[in-house]
Amino acid sequence: MEIGRRVWAIAEGYIPGWSNGPGHDFISHEAACILNVSDKEANIEITIYFSDKNPVGPYKLKVPAKRTRHFRFNDLKDPAPIPLATDYSSVIVSDVPIVVQHTRLDSRQDANALITTIAYGQ
Amino acid sequence: MEIGRRVWAIAEGYIPGWSNGPGHDFISHEAACILNVSDKEANIEITIYFSDKNPVGPYKLKVPAKRTRHFRFNDLKDPAPIPLATDYSSVIVSDVPIVVQHTRLDSRQDANALITTIAYGQ
Amino acid sequence: MEIGRRVWAIAEGYIPGWSNGPGHDFISHEAACILNVSDKEANIEITIYFSDKNPVGPYKLKVPAKRTRHFRFNDLKDPAPIPLATDYSSVIVSDVPIVVQHTRLDSRQDANALITTIAYGQ
């Protein structure tokens, strides 16, 4: 069974500049949660778009067959880390169908705030 | 009238590891809210995908005709409970059209945080 | 220009049972935000689905041409108010294309939590 699309976009993107709360879980972050239900490894390329400079990428990631990966944009390092407190967007292209959901945890104030949406799949 | 799809996916999945607040309502949880407007009972199978092990399922659920059920992933027990503080995704398959919406309540900090999105329907 | 669909569903539905904060704005509530860009008044019927009893409705609403209305489910009274702290879902049918977005404000704890999603349009 195939589920998903090969091209996805997340127009919102912003990693808050600071954090409150204990440990790795409460570091302010954005994630692309990627589900690959196929029986082939997904080779994924993410391109990051900015408001005032050329796009950066591709960031190359893999999601094994029948697995999910919740990638933090904070952890993308190659070709360049994503600056904090900066507007961006992302395009995610895979060689097999995947499903992409966008999430942010913002722990800048005393209690954390969360957002999520299924990305735009094409 | 038929409303919905027979195959849905939620790429984000994470049940926070602890909770604050009074009673069952404020236990950190994730839910799949499933609406069945048809005049037949929906037989539903959920499969849970992980980052580092094989999928688990199917979890078998029913939603009666013309009813809604807000299932907490915390309550899924057979074939195995979903571990807390662990990344997962879910695929939801029904024999009649349904509508699926994903929600999380995270009460780890002093005030609760909420997320929701209509799932990816195919 | 026509924008939207005539049939929408919101699978999540839950009006929190209590509230904190000043005035009408901070009463815990759910809303269906409905946009009608057409040049005809939209005649809308909402049906509410429950987990353990028959659907209730239709609730009849109008959105004038080229207007938006953010209806609180809390305010639906005829044929019956929606009980608080109770799982429900809604189906929204219009005679002209509309766009529907679901929102909840939950002010049970010290800071409010918010959710939103574009509804499922068919």
Place this chain on the structure above:
Amino acid sequence: MEIGRRVWAIAEGYIPGWSNGPGHDFISHEAACILNVSDKEANIEITIYFSDKNPVGPYKLKVPAKRTRHFRFNDLKDPAPIPLATDYSSVIVSDVPIVVQHTRLDSRQDANALITTIAYGQ
């Protein structure tokens, strides 16, 4: 590669009337995050719909080729600013395909609340 649609709608719209927290980041606001991956500048027109008066617009914006812009509705001034604490909706039309995501930061209470959803694309 083309990604997106030329017509988008956001049925929810509400800029909270006050704010807590340090600086520009924590001013309660709504944003339309717009991604243009095409190689042409996007000429965008936003029309704002209200509950009790005629639509206002178009607000004319540009997103350069291969760029993203996160526009705050708070910053729209021409032909008229959007009143605070007022229900509205928006329609966003572009001459090239774009992707639109809606976000609100509500900092009226001690901790901020966030919402997001991919807009309705047609």
